[in-house]
Amino acid sequence: MLNSLKIQNFRGFRCLEINDLGAVNIIGGRNNAGKTSLLEAIALLSSGGNAAKALNPQVLRLPSYVSKDILYYTPRPYPTVSRNPRNVAQALEAFFEPLFHDHNLQNAIEIGSVFARSEKSQKRATLKLSIDRQPVETLFVDTDEAISESIFYNRSIKLEFDSSRNYVPYTNYLWLEDNRIITRPRDSAKQLFASTLLKSGDSGDGPEYAQQLAELRRRKEDQVVLDALKIIEPRLESVSDISLTGNSLIVGDIGLDKLIPLAAMGDGMNQIARIILKMVSAQDGVALIDEVENGFHYSIQENVWRAIDETARRSNIQVFAATHSRECVLSAHEAIKPERLRYHRLEQIDSEIRCRTYSPDILESAFEFNFEVR
Numbered sequence: 001m002l003n004s005l006k007i008q009n010f011r012g013f014r015c016l017e018i019n020d021l022g023a024v025n026i027i028g029g030r031n032n033a034g035k036t037s038l039l040e041a042i043a044l045l046s047s048g049g050n051a052a053k054a055l056n057p058q059v060l061r062l063p064s065y066v067s068k069d070i071l072y073y074t075p076r077p078y079p080t081v082s083r084n085p086r087n088v089a090q091a092l093e094a095f096f097e098p099l100f101h102d103h104n105l106q107n108a109i110e111i112g113s114v115f116a117r118s119e120k121s122q123k124r125a126t127l128k129l130s131i132d133r134q135p136v137e138t139l140f141v142d143t144d145e146a147i148s149e150s151i152f153y154n155r156s157i158k159l160e161f162d163s164s165r166n167y168v169p170y171t172n173y174l175w176l177e178d179n180r181i182i183t184r185p186r187d188s189a190k191q192l193f194a195s196t197l198l199k200s201g202d203s204g205d206g207p208e209y210a211q212q213l214a215e216l217r218r219r220k221e222d223q224v225v226l227d228a229l230k231i232i233e234p235r236l237e238s239v240s241d242i243s244l245t246g247n248s249l250i251v252g253d254i255g256l257d258k259l260i261p262l263a264a265m266g267d268g269m270n271q272i273a274r275i276i277l278k279m280v281s282a283q284d285g286v287a288l289i290d291e292v293e294n295g296f297h298y299s300i301q302e303n304v305w306r307a308i309d310e311t312a313r314r315s316n317i318q319v320f321a322a323t324h325s326r327e328c329v330l331s332a333h334e335a336i337k338p339e340r341l342r343y344h345r346l347e348q349i350d351s352e353i354r355c356r357t358y359s360p361d362i363l364e365s366a367f368e369f370n371f372e373v374r
Helices: 035-046 085-099 136-140 207-218 223-229 267-281 298-315 326-335 360-368
Strands: 002-010 013-018 024-029 071-073 109-118 121-132 156-163 170-177 180-184 195-198 238-244 247-253 286-289 318-322 341-349 352-358
Touching: 002 035, 013 035, 013 352, 024 035, 024 298, 024 326, 035 109, 035 121, 035 195, 035 286, 035 318, 195 267, 207 223, 207 238, 207 247, 207 267, 223 238, 223 267, 223 298, 267 286, 267 298, 298 318, 298 326, 326 341, 326 360, 352 360
Parallel strands: 024 318, 024 341, 071 180, 195 286, 286 318
Antiparallel strands: 002 013, 002 109, 109 121, 121 156, 156 170, 170 180, 238 247, 341 352
16 A cells, blocks of 8 residues: 655646555545646556556547557567657657656656555655657667667657665666557566556446456456445346447346346446446556546435445555545545545645645544535
8 A cells, every 4th residue: 555655747746745645545626736647646656667557548648539549569579660750749749748747858757655565564666757868779789770760859758667676676668659659678567556547538338347347247256346336226136247239338137127238327327337347456456536526416425435445445455536526525534434534635835736635533624614625
């Protein structure tokens, strides 16, 4: 479990520190305060320096029509010459510069954490992301193939990962060629911990979720999903995955003559299904949930939080959830034991984003006297 975080030069954060993390962490703050960026920073750290896992379309915030065209791969044997340097420059500006604070590529991004493998074992880990200006061909000293100087304008993204368990920092490179994102070396670093990033707008009835449900059913662990879905639809007797027209989807039995697709039962059913299924896929790791209140009426949010907390307990998952809703924070405060819950509010003070962490006692007082906590 992450005990603390320090984020430097990443998106809107020049330097952000959070030192009191809990099992369930709610992230609040006004628009553009950095709630989503905080989730992305944790996702980056979890990669352990694996460039393809770290700089994925979710973290880069690529539109779907762009991300579908980009292929992450390791060249075999080596990259070919880039044919369109202008596109490379545009991609650098559009997708990678926004990762850096004030779009300043001179200052490296650093994301560090103290985390615990067990109650008696604490470790440190740091991920550093920078623009490397050494000639790209120096990365390929074992090839005679000519490397175009236009590849990333002779620049690559360098990821360096160091933890207290490593003697030598792991280094991974990433650069652009035509419409492809290429990583080197071929052998990928192992993730520091499992993580799943769930952003607003992700559909909960797609094949990915049906496959996750199928795996849970195979292990006879799907009861957690059914229990969570019953919060919204008490008539639900069972959930299953089926294949129609070549696509897998999740369906439910609510006592009718036919099984009903989850999507037909409303946004709330989709939302809670995708949250629980995504969480379970990050067992022993971290679940990152953006706009967690979406799709839920305030009257059921307390039960939703109970389902999230119970899933986190069962699967040994630390939760980070961003919200704009005061009702959502209050519901979590009512549903989750004080020793497990922390509320972190991001605020802009003197052009710097800072974090104010509310202990359960302070949070209760804020609600009692109707103070603003969002």
